[in-house]
Amino acid sequence: MQLGSLADIVTALTAIGALFAAILGAKHAGRLFAVEAKRDDDSAARERQAQARQVFAWVASRIGEDETTYGVVVVNSSEQAIYDVEVRVTGADGLERRPVALTILPPGAYYLGESDAAYGWEFASRLRSFEDEIRPVTKSKKRGIRGMTFRDSSNLTWARDEIGLLSAS
Numbered sequence: 001m002q003l004g005s006l007a008d009i010v011t012a013l014t015a016i017g018a019l020f021a022a023i024l025g026a027k028h029a030g031r032l033f034a035v036e037a038k039r040d041d042d043s044a045a046r047e048r049q050a051q052a053r054q055v056f057a058w059v060a061s062r063i064g065e066d067e068t069t070y071g072v073v074v075v076n077s078s079e080q081a082i083y084d085v086e087v088r089v090t091g092a093d094g095l096e097r098r099p100v101a102l103t104i105l106p107p108g109a110y111y112l113g114e115s116d117a118a119y120g121w122e123f124a125s126r127l128r129s130f131e132d133e134i135r136p137v138t139k140s141k142k143r144g145i146r147g148m149t150f151r152d153s154s155n156l157t158w159a160r161d162e163i164g165l166l167s168a169s
Contacts, residue, residue, distance in 0.1 A: 052158040054078040057087045057145050059137040071113035072100055080153040081106045087148040094142035
């Protein structure tokens with residue numbers, strides 16, 4: 001058995017070293033690609049949620065001179081309308097009322113008062129159109145929003161649960 005020349009040995013060791021370096025480089029590139037792909041996915045999710053994050057609702061009281069009434073404020077802070085809005089609400093007795101159902105909600109904040117009429121709610125009116133003070137109901141254990149669903153301008157359906165968490169549905 002005869003060993004090759006010193007140059008052959010150095011060349012072989014250099015080739016083996018280059019192979020290890022290439023393997024380590026490929027692993028590192030794979031990790032970087034995974035990080036960038038996750039960043040791209042997160043960015044795409046934020047973009048998909050951009051309009052949906054700007055839609056929410058809360059229970060409110062309308063403070064008049066002679067009486068206080070209750071209702072719901074539904075807000076669309078985006079620049080485009082949302083569709084097929086349904087807001088589930090509990091009343092003073094803690095039981096779920098007939099849901100607020102809106103075919104379309106343009107940008108803005110709207111108040112719908114509780115009503116005994118067939119639909120269970122008054123027509124939506126811009127929040128700023130009232131002279132009465134409208135306050136959020138923040139401490140009631142019975143009155144509250146139990147959830148809402150809607151469709152955004154990209155035709156994606158979204159849901160908010162009773163604590164306000166947004167999810168695609």
